Amino acid sequence: MSASDVRARFRGLFERDVTLVLAVLGALYVAYILAGVVFGYGLRGQLNSIANLTFYIGVFGMLALALNLHWGYTGLFNIGIVGFMGIGIYVTALVSKPPVAEGGAAQVGGFGLPLVVGVVAGVVAAGLFGLLVALPALRLRADYLAIVTVAFSEIVRFTMMSRTFQTFTVPDTIDLWLFTIDPTADTVGLGGGGGLILNYTDPLEALLRTLFLWEPYLGFVAVVERTLIPNNPKPVIDGLAYGVLLLIGVGLFYLLLSRTGKSPFGRVLKAIREDEDVANALGKDTDRFKLTAFVLGAALMGLGGILWYSSRGSITPPSFRPNITFFIWIALIIGGSGSNTGSFLGGAIFAGVLYEGPRYFKNLVQAAFDLGDAPRNFGEAMAGFASLDPMPFILYTLDSVSQLRLVIMGVVLIWLMHNRPEGLLGHRKETASSVDLARPGSDGPTGNPAAADGGENQ
Amino acid sequence: MSETDESPTESKPSDPEAGSDADDAASGADLSGVMGTEADVPSADDGARYAPLEVEGLRKEFGGITAVDGVSFDVEEGTLTGLIGPNGAGKSTTFNLITGMLDPTAGTVRFNGEDITGLQPHEIANRGLARTFQIARELEEMTVLENMMLAPKGQVGESLWRSIMPMTRGSVREQETEQLERVWEVLDFFEIDHLAQEYAGNLSGGQRKLLEMARALLTDPDVLLLDEPFAGVNPTLEKRLLEHIHELRERGYTFLIVEHDMDLIMNNCERVIVMHQGRILKDGTPTEIKESEEVIEAYLGGEV
Numbered sequence: 001m002s003a004s005d006v007r008a009r010f011r012g013l014f015e016r017d018v019t020l021v022l023a024v025l026g027a028l029y030v031a032y033i034l035a036g037v038v039f040g041y042g043l044r045g046q047l048n049s050i051a052n053l054t055f056y057i058g059v060f061g062m063l064a065l066a067l068n069l070h071w072g073y074t075g076l077f078n079i080g081i082v083g084f085m086g087i088g089i090y091v092t093a094l095v096s097k098p099p100v101a102e103g104g105a106a107q108v109g110g111f112g113l114p115l116v117v118g119v120v121a122g123v124v125a126a127g128l129f130g131l132l133v134a135l136p137a138l139r140l141r142a143d144y145l146a147i148v149t150v151a152f153s154e155i156v157r158f159t160m161m162s163r164t165f166q167t168f169t170v171p172d173t174i175d176l177w178l179f180t181i182d183p184t185a186d187t188v189g190l191g192g193g194g195g196l197i198l199n200y201t202d203p204l205e206a207l208l209r210t211l212f213l214w215e216p217y218l219g220f221v222a223v224v225e226r227t228l229i230p231n232n233p234k235p236v237i238d239g240l241a242y243g244v245l246l247l248i249g250v251g252l253f254y255l256l257l258s259r260t261g262k263s264p265f266g267r268v269l270k271a272i273r274e275d276e277d278v279a280n281a282l283g284k285d286t287d288r289f290k291l292t293a294f295v296l297g298a299a300l301m302g303l304g305g306i307l308w309y310s311s312r313g314s315i316t317p318p319s320f321r322p323n324i325t326f327f328i329w330i331a332l333i334i335g336g337s338g339s340n341t342g343s344f345l346g347g348a349i350f351a352g353v354l355y356e357g358p359r360y361f362k363n364l365v366q367a368a369f370d371l372g373d374a375p376r377n378f379g380e381a382m383a384g385f386a387s388l389d390p391m392p393f394i395l396y397t398l399d400s401v402s403q404l405r406l407v408i409m410g411v412v413l414i415w416l417m418h419n420r421p422e423g424l425l426g427h428r429k430e431t432a433s434s435v436d437l438a439r440p441g442s443d444g445p446t447g448n449p450a451a452a453d454g455g456e457n458q
Numbered sequence: 459m460s461e462t463d464e465s466p467t468e469s470k471p472s473d474p475e476a477g478s479d480a481d482d483a484a485s486g487a488d489l490s491g492v493m494g495t496e497a498d499v500p501s502a503d504d505g506a507r508y509a510p511l512e513v514e515g516l517r518k519e520f521g522g523i524t525a526v527d528g529v530s531f532d533v534e535e536g537t538l539t540g541l542i543g544p545n546g547a548g549k550s551t552t553f554n555l556i557t558g559m560l561d562p563t564a565g566t567v568r569f570n571g572e573d574i575t576g577l578q579p580h581e582i583a584n585r586g587l588a589r590t591f592q593i594a595r596e597l598e599e600m601t602v603l604e605n606m607m608l609a610p611k612g613q614v615g616e617s618l619w620r621s622i623m624p625m626t627r628g629s630v631r632e633q634e635t636e637q638l639e640r641v642w643e644v645l646d647f648f649e650i651d652h653l654a655q656e657y658a659g660n661l662s663g664g665q666r667k668l669l670e671m672a673r674a675l676l677t678d679p680d681v682l683l684l685d686e687p688f689a690g691v692n693p694t695l696e697k698r699l700l701e702h703i704h705e706l707r708e709r710g711y712t713f714l715i716v717e718h719d720m721d722l723i724m725n726n727c728e729r730v731i732v733m734h735q736g737r738i739l740k741d742g743t744p745t746e747i748k749e750s751e752e753v754i755e756a757y758l759g760g761e762v
Contacts, residue, residue: 260618260621260622263615263621264607264613264614270604271600271608274599275595277559279580279608280580280583281557281580281588282673283584283611284580284608285580289616433604433607434631437654439642440638
């Protein structure tokens with residue numbers, strides 16, 4: 001009887017969460033589709049817009065979930081997220097890029113191994129660097145860990161840019177003690193300031209080929225070409241399919257991290273967040289737990305980075321500036337740190353409203369009112385006020401909306417800190433246990449004091 | 459380390475209804491089933507007893523200040539030993555030295571015959587020496603149940619892989635289910651079961667003290683070190699806490715209690731250690747302590 005109760009209760013919680021998530025996602029998609037209607041998008045444009053939104057919801061959702069393990073659960077103040085992302089994608093590129101003969105002259109090559117090897121290598125490398133950072137830093141107080149991680153992410157970025165690591169020539173044969181290997185690579189390296197062209201197999205294609213779905217996929221594309229989108233629909237469908245792939249990725253992240261959270265392991269992480277001395281005094285080797293959590297989170301951030309940039313065609317060091325780290329932090333804070341569902345919601349809302357929203361808003365206003373050209377500089381914008389005409393200023397503001405995005409994020413953050421510091425779903429009982437903690441044998445859901453007092457035989 | 463022959467009066471018949479009569483949930487019979495490994499100890503006038511905790515020549519310097527200066531004592535099994543002294547006498551530092559929160563400058567701490575000096579707090583806790591804190595330190599954003607479930611030793615689910623892998627998660631759930639029963643019985647014993655679903659941060663000061671002791675008990679310790687368990691606790695709750703402590707002591711647990719309140723210690727402990735300015739001023743029975751001139755002077759601020 002109690003087993004079914006437990007199941008019912010879990011289902012209830014699940015349904016509430018799912019409802020909320022679907023409602024938020026639905027609202028975002030409806031808003032974007034409506035905006036597309038206003039812009040006069042055709043089917044192609046609409047699908048592109050949706051694919052773009054899905055992409056950002058996916059990557060921010062994943063990364064916010066990974067950060068939630070560090071900050072929300074364990075209280076580890078990691079502000080070097082982008083460093084782990086960068087390591088992930090750079091290592092993947094290094095391993096999976098074809099040897100240079102196939103690339104351009106100025107480009108460095110890679111080891112030409114299958115993409116799946118590259119992804120695994122990237123994730124492992126991000127985890128190992130997590131270990132490297134964490135080993136000395138976890139003995140420090142929280143704020144020092146923050147300094148170490150942000151410094152680390154900048155070191156990673158400067159290493160990417162450095163000429164020293166730009167290219168290396170790989171010898172034709174490497175003699176190791178017992179055997180010789182013939183690497184296929186000619187030159188490898190980080191590509192310096194010019195970055196790397198990601199000319200390995202498209203990740204979507206690689207995945208579909210492994211699943212033997214590539215041919216059916218191409219068939220589907222052909223059908224779409226004949227019926228819905230006449231010319232070259234593949235990029236659009238690719239984008240959508242990649243978005244779906246990312247959402248599946250979010251689901252897997254969620255599954256992994258909620259299992260981690262709802263376990264004795266997650267309970268110790270929470271205890272460390274609350275008071276490390278207490279956890280220690282209760283016999284928990286807190287260093288080991290912090291290390292494990294940090295490495296897992298860093299590896300997931302590496303995977304997030306790989307999924308984010310793999311479809312981009314190329315990577316350059318400026319993409320890995322700390323602002324990405326802070327975007328992910330904002331996403332987590334909006335959603336509510338400590339809650340896995342909240343982390344994903346925060347990621348989705350951040351992506352849809354704060355990250356992509358302002359640009360859509362600008363286009364929307366410009367499409368709705370034919371406003372003409374914006375002033376070229378701030379002086380011209382202010383000049384309008386002399387004749388009590390605010391229009392130049394409004395136009396100028398609209399025109400600078402991508403720069404103002406950061407201001408908007410700041411305002412939202414300040415508002416949140418004042419009014420809802422725990423975020424949308426923070427401070428919620430996501431009980432850290434693999435089983436329902438109600439009194440064994442009692443009826444009804446947990447939290448019912450009558451049942452908790454009365455025991456089983458009423 | 460305690461003997462395991464349970465006396466017949468204490469052993470609990472395996473009665474399935476025992477948990478249901480909430481009124482006498484706190485009765486001793488109820489608990490002995492839960493903490494069955496703990497056994498009755500020889501009565502108090504048994505002569506020389508086994509001392510699980512031995513402290514010898516313990517010394518701690520902070521810069522130029524010597525907070526603890528050559529402290530030696532031992533705590534006998536199944537006793538309530540009080541550690542008292544005025545502010546700054548070095549009681550809490552001694553506690554922290556024993557439990558590994560601080561590393562001693564010199565001296566040794568022995569627990570069950572093993573030298574535990576300088577071990578990490580979690581290593582010491584896992585050997586069966588549990589502590590509570592002076593200001594109750596609850597894990598505030600965790601529920602009372604989560605607080606309690608955290609404590610037991612040897613949880614397989616504390617391994618990340620066991621917790622996330624589908625084939626091993628079953629065993630984690632199994633162990634947690636077993637553990638949960640014990641958690642609820644200890645909650646009953648301390649009469650805080652109605653607070654089980656609350657966030658620990660919402661508890662009153664006294665309830666936190668109860669929770670903290672309950673949590674420490676769940677680590678299955680031989681010796682419990684309580685750092686000012688009665689500070690800021692109202693008289694009713696103080697009485698309850700004392701009853702719990704006495705009951706547990708009868709069950710074979712050993713207590714070392716740091717306390718300001720001299721009367722409380724005098725009336726409840728069979729042995730009292732008085733510290734002053736980092737040293738042990740007097741070590742003896744309450745009667746001996748009461749008659750000691752030095753102790754009275756120390757408490758009245760006189761020159762020693």
